[in-house]
Amino acid sequence: MSAFRYLPLLVAAPFAQADSAQSQSKGLIEDSTWSVLNRSVFDQRDYRHGGRNGSARNAWKPRSERNGLAQEWAYGLMGSYQSGFTQGTVGFGVDAHGYLGVKLDSGGGRAGKARLLSVDNEGHPKDDYGRAGAALKVRVSDTVLAWGEQRVKTPVFSSSDSRLLPETFTGFFLTSNEIDTLKLVAGHFTENADRNASSHDQGFVVNYSNAEQGNAFDLAGAVWNPRDDFSASLYTSRYEDSWNQHYLGSTFTHALDDRSSLSLDLNLYRTTDTGKALSGRIDNTTWSLMSRYVRGPHGFGLGWQQVDGNTPFDYVSRGAIYISNAVQLSDFNAPNEKSWQARYDLDMGAFGVPGLNLTALYVRGFDIDGTHVDPNGGYAYLGYGKDGKHWERDLEARYVVQDGKAKGLAFSIRHNVHRGDTAQAELDGDQIRLAVEYPLGGGL
Numbered sequence: 163m164s165a166f167r168y169l170p171l172l173v174a175a176p177f178a179q180a181d182s183a184q185s186q187s188k189g190l191i192e193d194s195t196w197s198v199l200n201r202s203v204f205d206q207r208d209y210r211h212g213g214r215n216g217s218a219r220n221a222w223k224p225r226s227e228r229n230g231l232a233q234e235w236a237y238g239l240m241g242s243y244q245s246g247f248t249q250g251t252v253g254f255g256v257d258a259h260g261y262l263g264v265k266l267d268s269g270g271g272r273a274g275k276a277r278l279l280s281v282d283n284e285g286h287p288k289d290d291y292g293r294a295g296a297a298l299k300v301r302v303s304d305t306v307l308a309w310g311e312q313r314v315k316t317p318v319f320s321s322s323d324s325r326l327l328p329e330t331f332t333g334f335f336l337t338s339n340e341i342d343t344l345k346l347v348a349g350h351f352t353e354n355a356d357r358n359a360s361s362h363d364q365g366f367v368v369n370y371s372n373a374e375q376g377n378a379f380d381l382a383g384a385v386w387n388p389r390d391d392f393s394a395s396l397y398t399s400r401y402e403d404s405w406n407q408h409y410l411g412s413t414f415t416h417a418l419d420d421r422s423s424l425s426l427d428l429n430l431y432r433t434t435d436t437g438k439a440l441s442g443r444i445d446n447t448t449w450s451l452m453s454r455y456v457r458g459p460h461g462f463g464l465g466w467q468q469v470d471g472n473t474p475f476d477y478v479s480r481g482a483i484y485i486s487n488a489v490q491l492s493d494f495n496a497p498n499e500k501s502w503q504a505r506y507d508l509d510m511g512a513f514g515v516p517g518l519n520l521t522a523l524y525v526r527g528f529d530i531d532g533t534h535v536d537p538n539g540g541y542a543y544l545g546y547g548k549d550g551k552h553w554e555r556d557l558e559a560r561y562v563v564q565d566g567k568a569k570g571l572a573f574s575i576r577h578n579v580h581r582g583d584t585a586q587a588e589l590d591g592d593q594i595r596l597a598v599e600y601p602l603g604g605g606l
Contacts, residue, residue: 182303183339184253193246197603200239202266203278203326204596207232209589233269234278234287238262238326247301257312258296261327263358265289278326280360291360295330305338311362314349315481317409317429318381318399322480325357329480332362333379348382354479366401369483369493370476371441373540376402379478383409391415401478403437405444411484427452429484431475442539446471448495452486452503459512463505463523472497472534473541474587487525490556491580492588494527497535497546501527517562526553530586544587552582572599 187193208231239262247253265279268287280291295311311332313321321329333351340346356367365375383397397409408431415425430449435441452465467487469475475495477483487494487501494501503525510518532546560574578593 184247184251184301184303187247187249187253187301190246190248190255194244195603196241196243197601198239198241199602200237200600201326202235202237202598204235204594205233205278206269206594208592231269233267234265235267235269236278236326237264237266239264240327247299251302253301255299255301256296257299257308257310258294259311259330260292260294262292263290263326277356277358280358288360291358293330293355293360293362295332295362304340305336307334307336309334311355314351316347316349316381316383316397317395317411317431317484318383318397318407318477318482319349319351319379319479320481321354322357324480327357329357329367330355330362331479343386343388345385345387346383347385349380351379352377357480366478367480368401368404368441368476368478368540369480370474370544371404371540372543373404373441376404376437376440378402391417400436404435404440405433405476406436407431407433407477409484422455422457425454425456427454427486429486431485433471433475440540441476442473442536442541444471444473444476444539446473446475448475448485450486454505459509461505461507461509463503463507465503465505467494467499467501467503469495469497469499472532473536473539474532474544474546476541487527489523489525489554490576490578491591491593492525492527492552492554492582494525494552494554496527496530496550496586497532499527499530499550501525515561517564519560521556521558521560523556524553527551527586532585532587546587547585550583550585552580552586552588554578554580568600570601573597 242259244257245255247255263280265287268279279287281287297308297310297312299306299308311330312335313328314331314335315321331351331354333349335349336347338346353362353365354367355362366379368375379401381397381399383395385393385395387393392414394412399407410430412428415423417423428451433444433446435444447470450465450467452463454461454463465486467485474497483493487503503523505523508520510520528551530546530550531548533548535541535546556578558574558576563569563571574597576595580588581590582588
């Protein structure tokens with residue numbers, strides 16, 4: 163499947179709008195912007211029980227990762243440039259980025275497990291690493307086609323920025339906003355660079371399957387946003403010779419009064435094998451429903467997530483998982499797993515500390531049954547058992563400077579704990595993560 167079969171649909175809207183984005187273009191340089199993000203991250207993970215749980219899954223990991231302490235500290239510099247578009251009916255432009263990661267401390271022989279740092283062919287952390295890329299873009303009216311290396315955010319293929327440097331993709335991506343309340347997208351990609359990658363030729367990042375990779379990923383989707391309190395999205399995608407994956411999502415927020423509101427967030431994925439079925443037999447439906455009640459500075463959340471299928475819910479790229487119980491140390495996505503979440507958020511601005519937010523959440527997963535995983539597929543190595551269960555507790559404090567010369571400077575600290583039995587495939591571990599970010603940006 164090629165995403166370009168959807169182009170007639172995406173460009174069917176009239177292009178002669180007088181108030182379109184392209185008609186208002188001021189020029190290639192005049193509309194350009196740039197940004198620089200400085201980020202420092204310290205990540206320590208203590209595998210207290212030696213990683214004995216999920217031993218089949220972790221057998222491929224370095225011995226140091228399966229037993230003991232993983233610790234990394236690094237500095238990241240991310241520069242990006244977005245040009246405007248040339249004037250006229252058809253506008254042309256370019257986006258470019260350059261990323262640099264520098265090792266500050268690798269914890270001796272404990273590097274590589276937090277995936278902040280790039281490693282060499284022998285598994286040793288590099289002192290520094292980086293990569294750069296660019297994408298050419300063309301705009302007609304309110305429709306943009308970009309080709310090259312870029313970051314993309316969709317529920318089925320999405321760039322993660324949860325470590326030191328962002329994940330990027332190589333390919334085509336088309337976005338159409340011809341209708342005010344409807345965004346249409348389509349894409350065709352041939353590879354993606356992981357967050358700690360220093361090259362672009364490693365194929366795709368697949369999170370759970372260890373099978374042979376497919377050579378292409380295609381997607382198309384629509385996001386409908388008729389009003390501020392409601393949105394719905396529908397996507398279809400194909401990972402070549404591996405699986406077809408479809409997504410349905412919706413968010414709804416209802417104001418109860420001037421200080422309180424109730425919201426619901428639904429995410430549903432349907433995945434089935436296709437073509438050569440490189441990862442084996444897949445017939446998986448995974449969904450989550452998260453409810454949230456906000457009263458003044460307080461937020462209370464309850465969620466349910468369920469996997470129906472004999473394989474884990476898997477996804478290409480690090481960020482393409484929108485289910486609510488995919489938290490810091492576990493996705494709670496094992497075969498046939500059910501899980502619930504309780505969450506509390508507090509905005510300290512109401513108590514005289516604007517910019518400070520506190521979060522506490524707990525997730526418990528149970529009823530894992532991986533005894534029917536395809537023995538010849540890409541998930542047999544994970545070693546799932548029957549009646550597996552685990553839990554995770556995450557605590558976070560984040561502060562963002564609100565004004566002055568340091569406006570935008572952000573500090574965050576997280577403490578995460580995961581525990582489980584041997585029938586599930588996640589490590590027992592404690593994590594402490596400290597991060598400092600300082601953004602700069604503007605126009606030319």
